[in-house]
Amino acid sequence: MNDQQITDIVRSGRGRMPGFPKLGQDELSALLQYLSTTNAPAEAPSGNSSVASSSLSDAGAALFRQNCAFCHGRDAQGGETGPDLTQSRLVRRDVGGNRISEVVRNGRPEKKMPAFHFSNQEIYSLVAFIHEQQAKAASRPGGRRGVEAADLQTGNVAAGRRYFNGAGNCASCHSPTGDLAGVASRYEGLQLEEQMLYPRDVKSRVTVTLPSGKKIAGTVAYLDEFNVALRDADGNYHSWAIAKVKYKLDAPVNAHADLFGRYTDDDIHNLMAYLQTLR
Amino acid sequence: MKLPRHKAVLAAGVLSALAVLPHSLLSQDLNPAELLHPSADSWPGYHGDYSGRRHSHLTQITPLNVGALSLAWAFQTDQTAQIKSSPLLVDGVLYFTVPENIWAVDARSGHQVWHYTYPPSPGDHIGNRGVGMYKGWLYFMTPDCYLVSLNAKDGTVRWKVQVADVKKGYWTTVAPMVIKNHIIVGVSGDLDNLTGYLRSVDPETGETQWQWDSTPPAGTPNSTTGGMTWIPGTYDPSLNLLYWGTGNPTPVLNGKPRPGDDLYTCSIVALNPDTGKLVWAFQVSPHDTHDWDAVEIPVLVDGNFRGQPRKMLMQASRNGYFFVLDRTNGKSLLTVPYGPVNWTLGVDKEGRPIPNPAKEPAPDGRLIAPDEGGLTNYRSPSFDPRTGLFIVDAHPSYSIYFAKPADGAYGWAGADYGLWGKGVIEAIDYRTGKIRWSHEVGAGGSGAGVLTTDSGLTFTGDGYGNALALDSGNGKTLWHAGTGAPMQSSPISYELDGRQYIVTSSGGVMFAWALPHSSSAVSGSVDGSHKHP
Numbered sequence: 135m136n137d138q139q140i141t142d143i144v145r146s147g148r149g150r151m152p153g154f155p156k157l158g159q160d161e162l163s164a165l166l167q168y169l170s171t172t173n174a175p176a177e178a179p180s181g182n183s184s185v186a187s188s189s190l191s192d193a194g195a196a197l198f199r200q201n202c203a204f205c206h207g208r209d210a211q212g213g214e215t216g217p218d219l220t221q222s223r224l225v226r227r228d229v230g231g232n233r234i235s236e237v238v239r240n241g242r243p244e245k246k247m248p249a250f251h252f253s254n255q256e257i258y259s260l261v262a263f264i265h266e267q268q269a270k271a272a273s274r275p276g277g278r279r280g281v282e283a284a285d286l287q288t289g290n291v292a293a294g295r296r297y298f299n300g301a302g303n304c305a306s307c308h309s310p311t312g313d314l315a316g317v318a319s320r321y322e323g324l325q326l327e328e329q330m331l332y333p334r335d336v337k338s339r340v341t342v343t344l345p346s347g348k349k350i351a352g353t354v355a356y357l358d359e360f361n362v363a364l365r366d367a368d369g370n371y372h373s374w375a376i377a378k379v380k381y382k383l384d385a386p387v388n389a390h391a392d393l394f395g396r397y398t399d400d401d402i403h404n405l406m407a408y409l410q411t412l413r
Numbered sequence: 414m415k416l417p418r419h420k421a422v423l424a425a426g427v428l429s430a431l432a433v434l435p436h437s438l439l440s441q442d443l444n445p446a447e448l449l450h451p452s453a454d455s456w457p458g459y460h461g462d463y464s465g466r467r468h469s470h471l472t473q474i475t476p477l478n479v480g481a482l483s484l485a486w487a488f489q490t491d492q493t494a495q496i497k498s499s500p501l502l503v504d505g506v507l508y509f510t511v512p513e514n515i516w517a518v519d520a521r522s523g524h525q526v527w528h529y530t531y532p533p534s535p536g537d538h539i540g541n542r543g544v545g546m547y548k549g550w551l552y553f554m555t556p557d558c559y560l561v562s563l564n565a566k567d568g569t570v571r572w573k574v575q576v577a578d579v580k581k582g583y584w585t586t587v588a589p590m591v592i593k594n595h596i597i598v599g600v601s602g603d604l605d606n607l608t609g610y611l612r613s614v615d616p617e618t619g620e621t622q623w624q625w626d627s628t629p630p631a632g633t634p635n636s637t638t639g640g641m642t643w644i645p646g647t648y649d650p651s652l653n654l655l656y657w658g659t660g661n662p663t664p665v666l667n668g669k670p671r672p673g674d675d676l677y678t679c680s681i682v683a684l685n686p687d688t689g690k691l692v693w694a695f696q697v698s699p700h701d702t703h704d705w706d707a708v709e710i711p712v713l714v715d716g717n718f719r720g721q722p723r724k725m726l727m728q729a730s731r732n733g734y735f736f737v738l739d740r741t742n743g744k745s746l747l748t749v750p751y752g753p754v755n756w757t758l759g760v761d762k763e764g765r766p767i768p769n770p771a772k773e774p775a776p777d778g779r780l781i782a783p784d785e786g787g788l789t790n791y792r793s794p795s796f797d798p799r800t801g802l803f804i805v806d807a808h809p810s811y812s813i814y815f816a817k818p819a820d821g822a823y824g825w826a827g828a829d830y831g832l833w834g835k836g837v838i839e840a841i842d843y844r845t846g847k848i849r850w851s852h853e854v855g856a857g858g859s860g861a862g863v864l865t866t867d868s869g870l871t872f873t874g875d876g877y878g879n880a881l882a883l884d885s886g887n888g889k890t891l892w893h894a895g896t897g898a899p900m901q902s903s904p905i906s907y908e909l910d911g912r913q914y915i916v917t918s919s920g921g922v923m924f925a926w927a928l929p930h931s932s933s934a935v936s937g938s939v940d941g942s943h944k945h946p
Binding site: 148172196199200201203208212213214215217218244246248249250253279280281285287288322327328331358359360374390391394395397399402403412 | 433442495535539556603604666704755769777778779782785811817821824826828829832853857877
């Protein structure tokens with residue numbers, strides 16, 4: 135039975151089995167993954183495929199231990215600075231390694247994950263292992279390890295709103311009906327809290343003044359002690375030796391870093407409670 | 414200008430600091446006495462010498478001429494693991510590593526002499542710090558916890574001995590340390606509740622001479638495990654004390670099963686290297702719950718402290734504090750933060766930080782400074798005796814730490830996530846802990862070690878792949894070169910054929926820098942008679 139057939143039955147029901155028309159796409163994907171990794175002799179065309187897939191994920195487990203466990207934990211549930219892969223949306227959406235392989239091969243340099251030049255077979259084994267771990271974690275009844283959205287609900291919405299408009303000074307850049315409208319639909323749980331505390335993907339802006347006096351502005355593409363580069367409004371890339379130009383950086387994201395020395399833990403939990411109301 | 418050398422016979426095991434050094438011109442041979450006073454044309458141990466100061470007396474490269482520093486050669490390892498090892502330079506050959514690999518490279522030409530690979534092994538491949546050398550033999554740790562002894566001249570294996578059981582969760586990354594006739598190795602492993610230890614092994618046979626356990630056996634009630642011994646220590650030959658840092662406790666983020674200080678995790682310990690007996694211990698992080706190993710280099714400095722001459726030990730530790738101890742007895746002289754910290758209630762009268770229970774990992778998270786990687790990590794700092802500055806690559810940072818009952822009491826037992834950090838090279842005045850100058854090295858952090866020289870230069874790297882030479886007096890950049898990947902090791906320096914080299918690595922490439930052959934500095938003398946401002 136293929137994924138579409140399973141999906142149809144789950145959604146519409148069959149005989150005495152009820153339908154689940156409101157099941158979300160993410161949950162459906164997880165269900166399909168779980169079903170595909172369960173040993174179910176009656177379903178498998180031959181006994182070999184489930185044996186083959188379990189030895190592939192065994193090989194992936196060994197490779198994962200050597201190279202990934204240091205950050206992502208031996209069970210892929212993360213926590214050692216590396217994310218919990220079993221709660222990862224990218225992993226849930228991955229089909230046959232199409233998304234996972236990209237991350238493994240390129241790394242995430244801005245997050246300090248190195249690139250790994252594994253062979254295709256090694257990548258398949260890792261993908262099998264990661265999907266298996268995700269399925270295992272999802273099937274555990276309660277009290278699963280790792281940070282879940284339910285863990286992060288200890289704050290007070292009114293106190294969070296006061297902090298947003300008061301001591302946190304968030305309102306000077308952000309608006310609950312403007313840029314933050316629906317933020318809790320775009321991010322949830324740990325990801326929302328991390329973005330709230332420091333939004334990593336935000337690009338800063340820079341204005342460069344050439345010796346002629348001409349100014350060029352854009353988003354920062356590169357900046358170190360010696361060189362500055364930007365993409366202008368048309369998407370063109372320009373770079374200069376810093377010794378030859380003047381530049382002014384506009385990085386409102388720094389306000390997030392400035393708050394770190396001022397937050398109490400209660401402030402953070404309250405803010406989280408407030409932001410989660412912005413669906 | 415070389416000192417005259419002549420051969421002398423040394424009785425086995427009897428070494429005096431005044432012994433002359435037999436030095437064969439034709440073989441890869443290192444007498445352990447060389448480690449006591451390394452010659453200008455060598456870098457015979459992880460730190461160069463036993464002090465851990467990573468400070469070179471060479472002065473050919475100066476603040477005035479470093480702007481002309483250029484590439485002498487680069488060696489490409491053609492593989493993707495990043496070099497994290499400190500190379501050794503003995504008899505004109507450089508030895509450096511990544512997990513399961515040792516390269517021997519001719520330091521004059523940058524060409525390979527030999528390359529050794531250990532068969533693919535289980536165990537974490539997070540990194541390898543390098544080899545140790547004793548006579549004509551190298552010593553190397555593998556991810557699956559074997560100590561391998563090889564012939565330095567051709568990389569053939571003499572023997573290997575198992576130091577820990579990889580199936581229990583140990584792995585090894587350390588550069589073995591050579592003291593007299595002891596090869597001293599440490600172990601790693603935080604994903605399981607395991608006892609940490611140091612082991613001394615006979616260089617000829619591989620037999621265990623002694624083992625010192627940092628924590629009690631796993632399963633001891635109300636007791637900790639952990640205390641891994643990740644990084645090579647330092648040694649004072651006149652006190653005959655080996656100094657080593659120990660790692661964090663396990664379970665890592667859950668402190669409830671292990672109440673109390675959790676000795677000897679997160680500690681600086683002084684051992685007798687001949688017996689392995691503990692002489693004194695100072696705990697850098699009592700009852701740690703943030704994975705902050707205290708394995709950073711315990712740098713040995715003789716100098717004045719509050720008007721009195723002192724034999725000191727200094728550590729810029731992962732937990733955010735800079736410690737100065739009296740290394741004869743482990744007593745604290747100074748404990749002060751060198752960056753943002755928010756997890757303590759202050760410092761106790763013994764000089765130990767007092768952990769704030771409200772900042773232990775919690776189910777809904779606690780904001781912690783620094784992050785798990787720490788205010789610094791394995792890369793080496795440098796102490797510059799001329800300026801009295803302790804120079805370290807620091808990482809001001811913030812993170813959130815979580816732990817809840819479902820995370821259990823085994824291994825990591827929780828979750829932590831870095832939020833933000835940056836890299837700053839800080840020059841700390843050891844007498845007060847005040848930061849005399851700082852030099853930003855990039856959003857995210859650097860990770861490069863630091864080397865200083867007698868001519869007033871500081872060599873390090875930034876987070877963007879630039880190798881840097883800074884003025885040790887004020888931190889200003891005097892030279893840089895874009896190497897294409899951030900340095901994840903610590904620089905070394907030596908003199909060969911009248912030319913001073915700085916050797917750095919980044920990515921999988923080893924770079925040797927020197928003044929151009931034609932430079933007048935190079936045709937002058939190397940070590941002291943050269944004029945500098």
